[in-house]
Amino acid sequence: MPCWTEHWISSWRHRSRRAYRDMKQGNDSSDENKLIAERRAKLGELRAQGVAFPNDFRRDALAAQLHDAFGARPAEWFEANPTQVKVGGRIMFKRVMGKASFAKIADRTGQIQLFLQQEALGAVYDAFKGWDVGDIAGASGVLFRTKTGELSVRVDALRLLVKSLRPLPDKWHGLADTETRYRRRYVDLIVSESSRNVFRARTRIVRYLRDFLDALDFLEVETPMMQPIPGGAAARPFRTHHNALDLDMYLRIAPELYLKRLVVGGIERVYEINRNFRNEGLSTQHNPEFTMLELYLAYADYRDLMDWIEKAIRGLADTLNGTPQLTYQGRSFDLTKPFRRVTVEQAVIEHNPGIDPLSLRDPTYLRKRCEQLGIKVEAHDGPGKLQIELFEKTVESTLLDPTFVYAYPAEVSPLSRPNDADPFIADRFEFFIAGREIANGFSELNDPEDQAARFRAQVARKDKGDEEAMFYDADYVRALEYGMPPTAGLGVGIDRLVMFFTDSASIRDVILFPHMRPEAG
């Protein structure tokens, strides 16, 4: 044996032994307690008896399938038609009554009850009495209906497949502590059906959008997560470094500029559903990484996108709930009504009594107005930026029913096409539900010279200290110089959309592993 192998093995063994010792001393889990110690001792007995973690049990039925197929059969049917099944899952419920017991096991589809008798199972029955809620078991037996009518399996063979060392939360109260639900999502998912349903709904929502777009001949693509120039949004990026290239890179804040390069390349209908990263604060509506649908549609404008959203939102409600009526955080929404469409300036006038409608583009007037409201403004902010600050402060949170706000100032829309009749504004809108921005769409700026000028203006802002201002992306301008067809583009915040459709108050409720500070200690 070559000596390097021996050395490798011995060093591995050494590490392994130390890891085992650390484990025995509880160095890797500071929260050892009596309950865990009891279960650890039970596991020790299992190890002594043979393979403690077997992987040779196979199911032939799932809980929901059994309920669907046999839930309606009367008790006598089961006697006339003995039906043998093999089921397996986590023990969620255990009730021992002397020589007979009930247990419920949960698989990915639901729960099914087991009925266990000493007479039928002998020594295994006695062993079962020592098993714990949370353990994973496999059972075979025949279906029957209990005295109270519950479809159950009369077990003729039973095996413990996995010993669980940690107790589950109280079966009645569940896991109420939000911190633990987010940090130990696995426990939350074990005990909370509503949490499982949120994440199932999330996947269904994404699938619905994919199907919708695929049916319209859109091509789904993947563009870089790591970008040398972060573009497509006003946001602070995360930085990283590529060693081999010795190159600073950024996690993307948006895929926009890459997707539009693809439109230049002739992919006239293109979308991506993936993560964006923004180095900003955390809140009920912000996670540093979040999921966005971005789509681009050539030979269309921003109004076509508003129509698409309206159709998609209604279709989603119908697909998920079978009705256009839904409740979010105690407020009911009727999605059959046409979604309101209002300009930024109209909305600002409506929500700012006494404001002079003729001065909405006067920087001095707007600046005074902002200062009165305690809005922090920068010296280099122009009328468009001031107008949008005013909008965000006084209007945004009031937009409860689905609302399109359009005619955004061109000044704050450096990638949008300016309006033909009124160059102060861009052909751009944002979409709001429940006071939150859900989507942002516009007719794309495809004039390469105008785009270059907009980038230069952004760089000037960056030089004045605006950390969210955009970089100059020369290759993107070059792409536009080859010619991008007239195009409309849209970004949809998937997490917030899922929040709305699952009645979730916090973005953390719709992200499996939301970011948190590391646990103390």
Next chain:
RNA sequence: GGGGCGUUAGCUCAGUCGGUAGAGCAUCGGACUUUUAAUCCGCUGGUCGUGGGUUCAACUCCCACACGCCCCA
């Protein structure tokens, strides 16, 4: 960054005026062959988030910090 609230048994939560810490469920032991938050009997289980301070005495009052939740910027 600022403000408010929270952190006590595995889980869910009480804890009065500052006087050596409680309940339900779970666990553990016992009874029970159709339970549905089973029932009955008995016993366990705590660095009261961490560190200081005040006090004869601190879960309790004061300060700092950590983590979380909510609101604001």
